Amino acid sequence: MKKLRPFIIFPLLLLILTWLLAACGRTAPNEATITIKEMAFTQSEVTVKAGQPVTLRLVNRDGYTHAFDMDAFDIHTSLAANETAVLRFTPEETGRYPFYCSSPGHEMAGMVGTLIVEP
Numbered sequence: 393m394k395k396l397r398p399f400i401i402f403p404l405l406l407l408i409l410t411w412l413l414a415a416c417g418r419t420a421p422n423e424a425t426i427t428i429k430e431m432a433f434t435q436s437e438v439t440v441k442a443g444q445p446v447t448l449r450l451v452n453r454d455g456y457t458h459a460f461d462m463d464a465f466d467i468h469t470s471l472a473a474n475e476t477a478v479l480r481f482t483p484e485e486t487g488r489y490p491f492y493c494s495s496p497g498h499e500m501a502g503m504v505g506t507l508i509v510e511p
């Protein structure tokens with residue numbers, strides 16, 4: 393029985409290592425949720441890492457249509473009342489990129505924010 397132990401431990405270690413690597417990938421996600429409520433983005437600043445895919449979840453909690461526009465990445469999305477949208481893109485360069493709602497008058501009413509891309 394004792395001779396079999398290394399053969400049992402090695403696959404077990406491999407399994408643990410695989411799990412740890414997967415866990416590490418999950419603890420540093422380039423993900424953010426921006427909620428739209430009462431004619432405003434609840435998060436006016438969102439920080440992500442450059443060179444990694446970003447997942448941006450947009451949640452419209454208002455009873456009317458909004459938009460999410462970020463010219464730097466050519467993103468122009470419309471969100472119906474209570475709709476959720478998921479955007480995926482990869483910012484290659486660091487910087488501060490403004491986003492806004494292009495529904496008439498909404499940007500002027502304060503529907504603006506900044507995506508901060510860090511190294």
Ligand SMILES: [Cu+2]
Pocket residue numbers: 431457458459493494495498503
């Ligand atoms: Cu709006």
